[in-house]
Amino acid sequence: MISSHLSSFTGLPVLPFTPGMTLPDDPSAVAWRLEVEDFEADPEEFAALVAALRDEVPADAVRALVIGEWGSAYERALPVDLLVEAAEEWTSLRAVFLADLVSEQCEISWLTQGDITPLLAAYPSLEVLWVRGGNELxxxxxxxxxxxxxxFQTGGLPGSVAAAVGGCDLPALERLELWLGRQDYGGDTTRLELADVLAGTRLPALRHLAVCNAEHADRIAETVAAASVVRQLEVLDLSKGILTDVGAEALLAGQPLTHLRRLDLHHSFLSESTRKQVxxxxxxxxxxxxxxQAAEVYNGREYRFTAVGE
Structure with a gap:
């Protein structure tokens, strides 16, 4: 599902930063990628890389950052503090992707994040934030x-994070993605934690909502079917999860969805008749x-899986 690094981010080509490199003619026309080669590098190596970017690239040219391997991502939290420390210089920063790593570097459910609240506080003009990995998030x-x-791209989204998103006041937010994942990978988000998001009270500009990659996708669909936020959406995404005929039928039995521009139910476990019905x-x-998708049968038991797990 996540098999390659981004080649572009927010419309800008991604360019790996190397200390001493020749800068492009317009260093503001790229998304700078920061990554150490050694997946077990010392923390000082990534810190030195961030320091070199601050020294060598004009501060007003840092518009977008893509953070790759920072060293022992499977056990050491991404050092958000290094980005926070640069906030007074990087006043043009508008987009950040934390942890653009593929499975060969670190499985998504092993990626260790931390507290990302200081990043939002430090960059009031930030417009785009992507986060991959939910471990300790x-x-x-x-x-x-x-x-x-x-x-939030995760194999398991902590319920506390989903609840915190619902508690945020985000008047300009147009797109929100919550990849809920599986309980055995830390995905303990329930309908209770999603209540404020689905009410939409603090999200007046929201037009694209993804509550996807869900182990309990049928329950999510049942809740979304009556959620107030749906009325303001253009795109509803319930893809990548274990959605069956039960969930799809509940969705159709709820409030009207004909105002949507797009409904994303790809990677779901729907029968052909239900797909036609939708x-x-x-x-x-x-x-x-x-x-x-179709259930996999082992020893007489059926198994279904989210698109993104470990």
Whole structure:
């Protein structure tokens, strides 16, 4: 599912930063990638890399950052503090991706994050924040008037983080992605933790909502079917999870969805008849039912899996 590094981020080509490199003619026209080669590098190595970027690239040219391997990502939290320390210089920074690592570097469920709240506090003009990995991830409810896009890609999203997102005041947020994942990888988010997000009270600008990669996707669909936030959406994404006919039927039995521009249900466990029913019920809506899944049977038992797990 996540098999390669980003080649572009927020419309900018990703360029790895190397100390002493020749800078492009316009260093503000790229998303700078920061990554150490050794996956067990000492913390000082990544700190030195950040320091070199601060020294060699004009501060106002740092518009987007993609953070790759920082050293022992499977056990040491991404050093957000290094980015916070640069905030007074990087006043043009608008987009950050924390942990663009592939499985060969570190499985998504092993990626160790930490408290990302200071990053949002330090960059009030930040517009895009992507976070990969939910292990030890923490967020406190904050007010942030600049953020337009917030994405959490995890094999298991802590319920406390989902609840904190719902407690945030994000008046400009247009896109929110919550990859819930599986309980055995730390994904303990329930409908209770999602209540504030699905109410949409603090998300007046939200138009694209993904509550996806969910182990209990049927329960999520049942809740979304009555959620107030759906009325303001253009895109609803319940993909990548264990959505079955039960969840799809509950979704269709709830509030009208014909106002949507797109409904994403790819990688789901729907029967052919239910897939046809969904399409027929939503004329004019782009419905993504690609990558249909079927249960795997072992010793007479059926098993279903989210698209992204370990």
């Amino acid at each position: 923490h967020l406190d409810p904050v007010r942030h008037t600049g953020l337009r896009e917030l994405v 399409v027929a019920a939503l004329p004019g809506v782009e419905v993504d039912l690609s990558d249909p």
